[in-house]
Amino acid sequence: METLSKTFWIFDVNQPMPATLKDIAQKVGKSVTTVSRALHDYDDVSPETKALVRQAASELGYIPNILAQRLQKQRTDTLGFILPTFGPRFSDPFFSEFLAGIGNKATELGYDILVATRPPGEEELQAYRDIVQSYRVDGFIIVRTRRKDCRIQYLLETGFPFVAFGRTENAGPYPYVDEDGEYGMRLVVRHLARLGHRRIAFIGAPEDLMFAHCRKAGYLQGMEEAGLPIEASLITTGDLTQRGGYEKALQLLDTSPPPTAIAASNDLMALGAINAAQSRGLEVGRDIAITGFDNIPLAETSHPPLTTVHQPIYQIGHMACEMLVGIITGAQPHPESILLKPSLIVRQSCGVRVAA
Amino acid sequence: METLSKTFWIFDVNQPMPATLKDIAQKVGKSVTTVSRALHDYDDVSPETKALVRQAASELGYIPNILAQRLQKQRTDTLGFILPTFGPRFSDPFFSEFLAGIGNKATELGYDILVATRPPGEEELQAYRDIVQSYRVDGFIIVRTRRKDCRIQYLLETGFPFVAFGRTENAGPYPYVDEDGEYGMRLVVRHLARLGHRRIAFIGAPEDLMFAHCRKAGYLQGMEEAGLPIEASLITTGDLTQRGGYEKALQLLDTSPPPTAIAASNDLMALGAINAAQSRGLEVGRDIAITGFDNIPLAETSHPPLTTVHQPIYQIGHMACEMLVGIITGAQPHPESILLKPSLIVRQSCGVRVAA
DNA sequence: ATTGTAGACCAAAACGTTTTGGATGTCAAC
DNA sequence: GTTGACATCCAAAACGTTTTGGTCTACAAT
Incomplete structure (x- = not known):
């Protein structure tokens, strides 16, 4: 193992100070409220103002601060994904493809993913509890369901949003994607x-x-x-x-x-x-x-x-992710579960x- | 494909309204400031008050609101991980194990992960730019470095924190973990x-x-x-x-x-x-x-x-993650790169x- | 002249935390 | 009895957004 004698990289971010709504408001001489509403295309903003605001926003290179949005909306824009597995050296060819499926869809929809691995059992369930209670994610994607699945039970009990890849025997209806x-x-x-x-x-x-x-x-x-x-x-x-x-x-x-x-x-x-x-x-x-x-x-x-x-594992990841986001945003509070016929x-x- | 005729799950969260600093402050009759500082063990809070606050916090089941913390600190507590791959059906046995490595370490350190896959090239670089500019992550983990690696160049230019698994030829020193x-x-x-x-x-x-x-x-x-x-x-x-x-x-x-x-x-x-x-x-x-x-x-x-x-891929993931978090938090702004001797x-x- | 309505706008609150910059009181030293 | 040091506390600002609950003006209808 070798170490560098000297290191020079510098992590002072070279980016311009990001523009805020306030900056735009100042520039166009309107209030922050109006600017926000203009950018969201509310109809109590005149077309002229909207144009003005949009112009200013693009000039200033405005990008909304995601953290402020999340705090305001009380949403994390994050999906939880805990892979049930023993030890690090698991060899699950699913994992990569499935995660790529949910990852790409999630990025598309503006969501992050919290990934972890836990061996099935108490430690696993505790991880779910911790994450739910600290409001770290808006919903979970469950994989490799079990006939008696305590994760699903727990999430149903607490009413926390999730979508499972797979069915189970010991719980009422819940949203899933599965292959027959x-x-x-x-x-x-x-x-x-x-x-x-x-x-x-x-x-x-x-x-x-x-x-x-x-x-x-x-x-x-x-x-x-x-x-x-x-x-x-x-x-x-x-x-x-x-x-x-x-x-x-x-x-x-x-x-x-x-x-x-x-x-x-x-x-x-x-x-x-x-x-x-x-x-x-x-x-x-x-x-x-x-x-x-x-x-x-x-x-x-x-x-x-x-x-x-x-088994179209990538697509299943896609679907599960899309379904979950639908539930979270309320667009599809009760989506239809999907059972795919394999070939x-x-x-x-x-x-x-x-x-x- | 079968659809359920009726669905019953309900996603009304059954959790108690979470306690805030304000609630604790009210309960112990102190200010929010003092409560915050007590919980962070600042030494301008008397031991008695600290005990009182901690007691109240645990009674109320206080869990800090992560979103508020993030906004305040202007940090996302999220690490970016973009796997360079063509198409969904890649079969990279690394991926699962490496991601498990960074995922578990990240969870341990309180970080989320933003996962995506992109084919190497312009689209990939654009993904990096988008994510950097919208402040979605605090740092990146780069894998499968290339001899001329535009990702590393870009991140070095912008001064954005990252750690790479692998070295490259066309950039000055930067933090990496690699195997010889x-x-x-x-x-x-x-x-x-x-x-x-x-x-x-x-x-x-x-x-x-x-x-x-x-x-x-x-x-x-x-x-x-x-x-x-x-x-x-x-x-x-x-x-x-x-x-x-x-x-x-x-x-x-x-x-x-x-x-x-x-x-x-x-x-x-x-x-x-x-x-x-x-x-x-x-x-x-x-x-x-x-x-x-x-x-x-x-x-x-x-x-x-x-x-x-x-190649201890899980451990490399662990190390890379730890190193990156060290850089982000400023604990280890210039960590020593690691070159492992394989066996x-x-x-x-x-x-x-x-x-x- | 009054009332009503619609269009355009905005101040302030809210989200929950951390940090800043004091304030207050006590006690010892001079 | 003034000064300084220390321990303890806190109001307010800050982070940047969205939402609430308005106001104000202009103009038409009565």
């Missing part, structure tokens, strides 16, 4: 069944996660629809990581007879499963079919490319027809 | 050379990126140190994605004689290279050595696990000794 994971997983199973697979294994995820629960329900339904028996030995639960998928897939490959297809609850585990199959000398897409869920960028470039279910992305990892 | 990529890549090449490799190929990245430039320089130096000839045909440039690494690796494998080792500029490309080698029937770690750089979470669970150079993580993808 049950339907998506049914698409997967149906596709595999049509290709001739009968022993379709499933790598699920901890079922307190709402989406994991839905996807598993989809698997079960899909199997039933296809008239296939459900075997406990073909159903496992992973931890959503690539390593977890690897391990669970090895386990599944050891059952006899082994499954001819593995449907994973997410892409990361599917990628691990592909590695597992390959390490057993199987050719994925020929000897075994493996599918994922999410359609993360890596899915397209894996080898073989992964058959999966698309199947067929790539090579599921192969073609199985030799019966 | 040159050194890291030298470690890689040295290690490969010691294992007996002589034809070590390199997959670089666009050289306008400062880190890419450094890593390539490290490769060249490492080769020279090892007394190995540098062959133009063994040096390529990828786009940092897995797919890019895949394609470039295929290309490299087609040279004759082919390289016995491929050092990629980042892990994602290395993972692609592993796929490429495998698609040619090579066993990575035996028939060919492949190394990455970054030590992203995926590197550990790939097959084979990836030899790479560790090599040897896993199976580089194999052991090469059969000469």
Whole structure:
């Protein structure tokens, strides 16, 4: 570790003193009130004055002081986003894309974002309480909902605005955006069944996660629809990581007879499963079919490319953000929740027809 | 897409009207000034009064109004973070971890974060200008510095506080945190050379990126140190994605004689290279050595696990954030820049000794 | 002449904090 | 009994906006 011996940068801001409403008022010889109202296009200001004021404002390079506006309106123009995760080294391909979605929309709408990560549990809930009580944000975006979700309960109780990405089981109606994971997983199973697979294994995820629960329900339904028996030995639960998928897939490959297809609850585990199959000398897409869920960028470039279910995570971020701002500003106090129907992305990892 | 027929959630905030300094002042029969100063532990307030005020404050559940504080201090308590990226579907494993690093530190220090993404170029710079001029943030965190970096130039010119993750070539000294990529890549090449490799190929990245430039320089130096000839045909440039690494690796494998080792500029490309080698029937770690750089979470669970150079991205985020806040608050107006010495993580993808 | 109305404007309050520049009282030193 | 030092306190200004609750003028209707 090296340190500079001498440093020279200077952080004296070189910008001109910003103009205020008062400056404009002085310049045009009107009151601050009139100037403010002129700039907001109120109709108790004469057209001439408006023109005058606008002219002066642009000459002085007037930019409203956001802090004063916020104090006056008692709004922070900030949205809270707490990612539930254990430790810093989480590998959630969602995060970047989803946050980019809400971030860009938020910037567009003039909002900031308060980002934090907390492990699910008491510490997490306390973070919500702290932020709510200190009025740091105008609303929250909740991700990775759980079947019993104390965050949603808390926010509903306090009446604090939020939008969730995902549904939950233990709370009345609330605004959310979600993708129909049950339907998506049914698409997967149906596709595999049509290709001739009968022993379709499933790598699920901890079922307190709402989406994991839905996807598993989809698997079960899909199997039933296809008239296939459900075997406990073909159903496992992973931890959503690539390593977890690897391990669970090895386990599944050891059952006899082994499954001819593995449907994973997410892409990361599917990628691990592909590695597992390959390490057993199987050719994925020929000897075994493996599918994922999410359609993360890596899915397209894996080898073989992964058959999966698309989840438009960036757009979901956009929608959630827009919905939340609608609630906060009162434009859409009770927006309609959105449930997206996903589509199947067929790539090579599921192969073609199985030799019966 | 389904819509709810009826919605019931209510966003009337259920919280008690928050107490203000005035309320406390009334309760204890002192002035607002004294209350404020008591809570800030000024020494022109008697211990008795302080106790009284603190008691009352906690009884009333006083929480300072952050907006009023910000207006008064003329500070936003917000840090700007604009990720340079093309399109929403970027797959930057850094992003999540780095942002978690700055996010958690920022929350700890009472700061919010304004997040956005912009493609590098004019639009990006305009975003910086807009945000600076509207006083939306107190400082910026810059990532993925470029050899000629207009963001850094602009911020230095205007004297606006920032900290960069990465160095640049076209600006005087400024505060940064960086990892010595040159050194890291030298470690890689040295290690490969010691294992007996002589034809070590390199997959670089666009050289306008400062880190890419450094890593390539490290490769060249490492080769020279090892007394190995540098062959133009063994040096390529990828786009940092897995797919890019895949394609470039295929290309490299087609040279004759082919390289016995491929050092990629980042892990994602290395993972692609592993796929490429495998698609040619090579066993990575035996028939060919492949190394990455970054030590992203995926590197550990790939097959084979990836030899790479560790970059403590979360901690770098932490440091950058802390440094920036130091600059903003004036506690550390001229912090020492930090250059971290990386360490090599040897896993199976580089194999052991090469059969000469 | 009075009343009403509409158009144009604005002083002051409000948002809740921090800081400035004293004021007041007490006690010791001279 | 004056002076200075110290401890304690506070009114008012400041931050820059938006909103409230008007006023004033001109002109038309009565």
